[in-house]
Amino acid sequence: MAFDIEMIKEVYAQIPSRIAAARKVVGKPLTLTEKILYAHLTEGAASQAFKRGTSYVDFQPDRVAMQDATAQMALLQFMQAGRSQVAVPSTVHCDHLIQAEIGADQDLSKAKDKNKEVYDFLASVSNKYGIGFWKPGAGIIHQVVLENYAFPGGMMIGTDSHTPNAGGLGMIAIGVGGADACDVMAGLPWELKFPKLIGVKLTGKMSGWTSAKDVILKVAGILTVKGGTGAIVEYFGEGARSLSATGKGTICNMGAEIGATTSIFGYDEKSAAYLSGTGRSDIAALANGIAEHLTGDTEVYANPEQYFDQVIEINLSELEPHVNGPFTPDLAWPISKFAAAVRENGWPAKLDVGLIGSCTNSSYEDISRAASLAQQAVDKKLVAKSEYTITPGSEQVRFTVARDGFLDTFDKMGGVVLANACGPCIGQWARHGAEKQEKNSIITSFNRNFAKRADGNPNTHAFVASPEIVTALAIAGDLTFNPLTDTLTNSEGVQVRLEEPRGLELPTKGFAVEDAGYQAPAQDGSKVQVLVSPTSDRLQLLDSFAAWEGMDLKGLKLLIKAKGKCTTDHISMAGPWLKYRGHLDNISNNMLIGAVNAFNDATNSVKNQLSGGYGEVPATQRAYKAAGIGSIVVGDENYGEGSSREHAAMEPRFLGVRAILVKSFARIHETNLKKQGMLALTFANPSDYDLIQENDVIDINGLTTFAPGKSLEVVFHHADGTSHTVVANHTYNEGQIEWFKAGSALNLIKAAKA
Numbered sequence: 180m181a182f183d184i185e186m187i188k189e190v191y192a193q194i195p196s197r198i199a200a201a202r203k204v205v206g207k208p209l210t211l212t213e214k215i216l217y218a219h220l221t222e223g224a225a226s227q228a229f230k231r232g233t234s235y236v237d238f239q240p241d242r243v244a245m246q247d248a249t250a251q252m253a254l255l256q257f258m259q260a261g262r263s264q265v266a267v268p269s270t271v272h273c274d275h276l277i278q279a280e281i282g283a284d285q286d287l288s289k290a291k292d293k294n295k296e297v298y299d300f301l302a303s304v305s306n307k308y309g310i311g312f313w314k315p316g317a318g319i320i321h322q323v324v325l326e327n328y329a330f331p332g333g334m335m336i337g338t339d340s341h342t343p344n345a346g347g348l349g350m351i352a353i354g355v356g357g358a359d360a361c362d363v364m365a366g367l368p369w370e371l372k373f374p375k376l377i378g379v380k381l382t383g384k385m386s387g388w389t390s391a392k393d394v395i396l397k398v399a400g401i402l403t404v405k406g407g408t409g410a411i412v413e414y415f416g417e418g419a420r421s422l423s424a425t426g427k428g429t430i431c432n433m434g435a436e437i438g439a440t441t442s443i444f445g446y447d448e449k450s451a452a453y454l455s456g457t458g459r460s461d462i463a464a465l466a467n468g469i470a471e472h473l474t475g476d477t478e479v480y481a482n483p484e485q486y487f488d489q490v491i492e493i494n495l496s497e498l499e500p501h502v503n504g505p506f507t508p509d510l511a512w513p514i515s516k517f518a519a520a521v522r523e524n525g526w527p528a529k530l531d532v533g534l535i536g537s538c539t540n541s542s543y544e545d546i547s548r549a550a551s552l553a554q555q556a557v558d559k560k561l562v563a564k565s566e567y568t569i570t571p572g573s574e575q576v577r578f579t580v581a582r583d584g585f586l587d588t589f590d591k592m593g594g595v596v597l598a599n600a601c602g603p604c605i606g607q608w609a610r611h612g613a614e615k616q617e618k619n620s621i622i623t624s625f626n627r628n629f630a631k632r633a634d635g636n637p638n639t640h641a642f643v644a645s646p647e648i649v650t651a652l653a654i655a656g657d658l659t660f661n662p663l664t665d666t667l668t669n670s671e672g673v674q675v676r677l678e679e680p681r682g683l684e685l686p687t688k689g690f691a692v693e694d695a696g697y698q699a700p701a702q703d704g705s706k707v708q709v710l711v712s713p714t715s716d717r718l719q720l721l722d723s724f725a726a727w728e729g730m731d732l733k734g735l736k737l738l739i740k741a742k743g744k745c746t747t748d749h750i751s752m753a754g755p756w757l758k759y760r761g762h763l764d765n766i767s768n769n770m771l772i773g774a775v776n777a778f779n780d781a782t783n784s785v786k787n788q789l790s791g792g793y794g795e796v797p798a799t800q801r802a803y804k805a806a807g808i809g810s811i812v813v814g815d816e817n818y819g820e821g822s823s824r825e826h827a828a829m830e831p832r833f834l835g836v837r838a839i840l841v842k843s844f845a846r847i848h849e850t851n852l853k854k855q856g857m858l859a860l861t862f863a864n865p866s867d868y869d870l871i872q873e874n875d876v877i878d879i880n881g882l883t884t885f886a887p888g889k890s891l892e893v894v895f896h897h898a899d900g901t902s903h904t905v906v907a908n909h910t911y912n913e914g915q916i917e918w919f920k921a922g923s924a925l926n927l928i929k930a931a932k933a
């Protein structure tokens with residue numbers, strides 16, 4: 180049903196020759212990461228060696244995966260591309276919009292009702308364009324992908340930051356924004372800065388309470404939340420080969436927390452076992468045929484310092500279980516030091532809730548090991564002191580662990596099974612009492628623990644650990660409990676000890692499922708109608724942006740001169756605005772409301788040059804739009820850093836802003852602006868920023884001869900009759916200038932198709 184063996188055969192047919200060509204170009208032994216990257220270069224790029232960390236390179240990914248919150252805008256844009264089918268196999272997964280409150284069944288049925296129009300849209304648009312659709316309740320994107328689509332040596336992009344989970348099966352899998360997904364689905368290449376490489380050598384073998392999660396908890400402590408930026412992390416060594424494929428997936432998944440582009444393990448016996456266990460022995464057979472290409476070269480792993488930019492070594496035999504947090508995933512504590520840290524820092528020792536599961540940690544191995552502790556609690560007459568929830572990652576895992584009795588075991592311990600969805604991991608948790616904002620502690624087997632992420636309460640101290648440690652601490656109800664050394668008092672007053680968890684990597688009776696929740700698309704979608712109600716406040720079909728009028732831009736108003744940090748959150752806030760991710764007009768009401776106005780140091784308060792008064796940024800811009808007047812936004816350094824969400828570029832474009840002129844851009848946002856047909860310009864002299872006054876009227880000259888490397892001229896006419904002319908640089912290449920002229924990259928794709 181789900182995987183595409185013919186596509187994988189094609190990829191595997193090319194891998195050996197492409198890697199051989201890369202060897203000639205690079206002239207030295209290759210890491211696994213380099214092999215897969217070179218195997219996915221576009222034709223034109225394949226004959227060059229790239230400088231790590233600086234060269235921008237075009238790749239051709241094999242797959243696209245989208246979660247429901249981000250898929251909406253990606254697919255609304257794709258509908259504009261004029262294609263009848265997606266160019267690469269693609270899937271949509273309904274996982275982010277299900278709120279956890281009571282339990283799986285009630286929560287799922289409530290979500291289906293509340294999000295009906297979004298689900299109907301996603302189902303119909305998938306059906307029309309040949310996209311696989313995973314219904315609400317089918318599971319979380321990354322677990323479903325690992326079970327069905329990930330394959331060694333492949334390359335995938337996904338509209339979610341934990342897409343790297345598929346690296347556990349040897350795939351280069353990278354999180355991107357919806358505009359990138361749209362381009363790849365339309366058949367265009369995908370650009371990435373050739374990454375730096377971090378090697379993590381795993382020696383020894385884990386045992387007892389330690390699990391794969393502890394590897395990434397330890398790595399996060401070493402590299403911190405920024406240490407992986409711009410890098411791909413490649414794991415290797417005998418320790419790596421001893422980890423289950425799902426354990427490897429956990430490590431790659433949480434690699435997003437160190438800012439890594441992605442993480443990856445090589446193909447080995449564990450990968451083959453998982454592929455076979457999930458009904459894909461034909462892929463395992465194909466991978467066995469090219470196994471030498473699906474791992475790094477022997478010389479690389481023998482002398483990693485010569486081939487990676489940084490090398491870390493971890494001995495799994497000595498690795499302790501870790502607990503990371505609170506409020507950041509890189510504050511790493513070995514369990515032996517954690518109790519003292521809790522006491523010294525005054526963190527609430529009483530544990531209110533333990534939550535296991537999520538896309539990070541809900542494999543059969545995870546659930547079976549956690550259940551072995553729950554069973555001990557029942558057998559030893561221990562009553563769990565904390566609330567305890569289980570979020571299965573997929574219906575296939577849920578069905579199988581239910582069949583094998585683990586969910587009954589959790590039930591006896593007082594656990595509540597939530598829907599196969601993100602739930603508390605993304606703040607979709609109607610946690611009763613959270614609004615009181617009381618100081619409290621929770622521990623999860625998820626990946627992120629920033630303030631407010633789970634329940635919206637800034638005083639919730641969230642810690643991250645393996646499912647085994649979460650379960651043990653939930654039984655104890657106490658963060659200072661160390662299950663490796665401490666005892667607990669049972670209901671009969673007897674001191675008892677929890678023995679080491681035990682579990683199985685794969686179910687002995689195999690995986691089973693009655694309805695996995697997959698809906699295949701129509702063979703011919705030409706007659707399928709995409710369902711979007713014209714009165715919806717959550718979804719809105721996009722209209723093409725207007726093409727450039729062919730002349731210089733005169734008489735623009737200054738909308739805002741933003742001061743200091745202006746991230747994509749400042750430009751297009753998340754939180755309650757998530758609801759409008761599929762409705763450009765409605766979400767545009769958050770445009771730049773977090774940016775600080777340099778003239779009054781206020782947020783969301785700018786001068787309306789038409790009325791002379793002050794107004795909210797979106798309302799002021801709508802007034803300019805209604806009057807047929809364009810505007811510009813001026814910004815500071817690294818404008819648009821943060822997420823890759825394209826809304827931050829689409830909103831100003833939609834509301835009639837013509838140019839963003841800043842001291843410097845975050846690269847992804849700059850590209851997003853170009854794709855939407857905006858002018859993304861930088862001050863040739865950054866101090867010119869200071870010349871701009873609140874009532875300025877602006878001209879942009881030089882557009883009729885717009886060319887790569889040729890600066891534009893921007894004239895600021897001040898209210899006192901004087902003016903300043905400044906030089907504005909840009910990084911548009913020939914193709915990107917065509918995007919500007921056409922009104923957007925999508926308009927150009929559409930025109931090329933017509």
Ligand code: SF4
Pocket residue numbers: 274319320321339341537538539600601604605625626
């Ligand atoms: S479970 Fe959490 S980390 Fe995983 S996809 Fe959902 S929100 Fe993201």
